[in-house]
Amino acid sequence: MQQNELIPHLFRTEYSKIIAVLCNSFDLTHLEIAEDIASETFLKATEVWGIKGVPENPAAWLYTVAKNKVKDYFKHNSIFEKKIKDAIKSDDIETEKCFEFSNQNITDSQLAMVFAVCNPENSPEAQISLALQILCGFSVEEIANAFLTKAETIKKRLLRARANLRTSNFQIKILSESEIKLRLDTVLKTLYLLFNEGYFSKTNNQLIRKDLCSEAIRLAFILTQNRLTNTTETNALLSLMCFQSSRLDARTSDSGEAILFEEQDKSLWNDELIEKGNYYLITACTGDALSKYHIEAAIAYWHTTPTGKDKWQHILKLYNELILIEHSSVIALNRAFAFAKVYGYQNAIPEVEKLNLDNKNYYHSMLGYLYADTDLSEAISHYNKAIALTKSEIEKQTLGKEIERLRRALLPGI
Amino acid sequence: MKDFLLVFRTDLKTIPKASPEDMQASVQKWMNWISGIAAQSKLVDRGNRLVSTGKVLKSDGIISDGPYTEIKESILGYSLVKAESLEEATELAKGCPVLFIGGNVEIREINVL
Known part of the structure; x- marks a missing residue:
């Protein structure tokens, strides 16, 4: 080097x-x-x-x-x-x-720091910013880049978060069993969000995205090295991160455009990470606990398998379970997509429309996608709404191209 | 938003003995329907299904074995949803798998004590 x-x-x-x-x-x-x-x-x-x-x-x-x-x-x-x-x-x-x-002291200290930084008194955004700065050594500018925010905003956010940290009286030296139990949920959630910040990042900078994901994996791995934090939930989260990361190289083109799952070059998937994902998923399934991380890891597992007869059936079942324990518009739409894969796009349209997420760009891009086979003008109208709602330039371009393609199909000969 | 109880009723005698595949398909239908409500953020409690045997205690102290031998509609289960109006709650009940086996759904607003 x-x-x-x-x-x-x-x-x-x-x-x-x-x-x-x-x-x-x-x-x-x-x-x-x-x-x-x-x-x-x-x-x-x-x-x-x-x-x-x-x-x-x-x-x-x-x-x-x-x-x-x-x-x-x-x-x-x-x-x-x-x-x-x-x-x-x-x-x-x-x-x-x-x-x-010493290695032991470094590992112990880092674990203690993870627990100190993931302080529920701070907002999730503040926790992630703090984690990036203190646990991952990111500069203010790099954090601002990852969030697509001004450096000044991040600075203020960090100042407030640090003030809370100082007054929180969290005893970092003696990380007791009860404290770990109390805070592990928050820690896992912060690492989950940190990972998602990288995986679904607003920034087009591939390097920053990869860094965020690998840092989240590194911190989750630290948790598996301690008896008290090596829970089935932790393993499920780590498994999820490994599966998702295995596709990092395949899901964006050289110019930063998102590549749809079906069009990804599977030879770019990282087999080593898929194997790790399998390993941690098996470890995660040794207990009775079933967390949202378990379900999401299982979904991610199915995504790494070739499309067979029952693949989407399994994915839909898992999304059905997931939506019952945690509701978000993203999960609702992903579930609808799995529904479309099992029961056909036509049947999925009412399922999506019931969600009524008129102000979300991905609601409209999903409807555009589902209508594209049957009702071109409806599809174009939804894609246009999605373009008006999204802040991502890359997404605007991708959707714009799709509209062009549909227009050509609508008016053959032009 | 108000809470509504959905009560699923059907004639237990008309439910055919299902094969494991049929039962699995039926579970999938129920899951699809209930998760579809959850996806709209309108599920309060997925509720439960009821075991088909039971007792009925009457005011004169007589205990009998369940109501279903004499009436056609037995309660199969219940779920709790939330909606702005009775009409909206009724809309949610559409697609309930009990409707496809000849049963019905009763939709009742909950009057909180």
Whole structure:
């Protein structure tokens, strides 16, 4: 890896580890100090590595520098000294232990950070932004890009979220069994949303999308490494993420246009991720619990299989189950699509129209799609409504092309 | 939005002995219908189906074995939906699989205590 690629890459992976270990040793009120130390560590890395070259083990180098910077803080910062050093006992041997960058301590600290960041007092958007910043090492600009929002908005959102984090009194050091039970739902939900932010992202930037998805997988994987958080639900969520990610390369064209499932080049599907999805789905099914993640993972599983006689029957059944435990307009429309696959487009039209989601672009694009075989002008009218409602330029283009195709079919000879 | 109780009735004697495939198909029909209501955000409670045996206790203290030997319509089950009006609730009941086996759906607004 070239050095200009190496540093951003290391920053992503190591920044969050350093912050997690430091926060686990101080506490959340001193999150900023941890971030300062991590940033200074990377600043030093860019300076020194630029002259002397990259050390053999860059991560270990970073940990050593971070550790030394912490020691400097102990020596020079009297407020810090009083507030924290007392709290974590003052002799050097203890300090040494606290800031140990061992694999175990990194994993434990990261898990604790995940639980700290997924604070239900913050809105889901704020939790995701915070997770991206603190757990994944994203910059404000990168987060703003992913959300298609102004950097200023994200900055404000993060400030508020951090203030809540500081006052929440969440004890990061002792992650108790009861706290884990209380918060695991929120944690899973945040990771689910983080993943979806990447998978259904508004941004056309493929790199950011992939990063979001792989970060969500990495964090979900951390949860499977601890006895208390390795629940069947966690495994179901991880399975869902693996199945969905397996199609990431196939579902957008080089120009960023979405490619419909049926038209995807299946050779671009990632077999390794499909296998992982299978593995975690089997693990998820070892208990009695049936969560929405189980059902969604099962649906995603069917999507990775070739279209057989019963495939859509199974998918429809699963959507029927899903809509009973969680309602959303997206699930309702996906269910209607499965219904169309089983009972025919004609029969599905009333099923969709009953949903009455006149203000949703995907409601109209679905109706356009279903009408396209039988009623061209109705189909075009729905596609036009979808174009008027969507904010995505890519979707506008895709739908525009579809309308053109239908118009040509409507007026042969032109 | 008001809540409505849907009561499904049919003559239990006319229900043919179904094969496992038929039963599976029937379950699928019920699921499709009830999930279709849930998809519209109008399902309050999917409710339950009732076991076909039961007792009837009358005011004179006489207990008999279920009402269905003498009447043609036994309660098969119930669901709870929500709608703006009785008409809308009735609209939701359309497509209920009990209608295709000669049964009926009674739609009643719930008068909350």
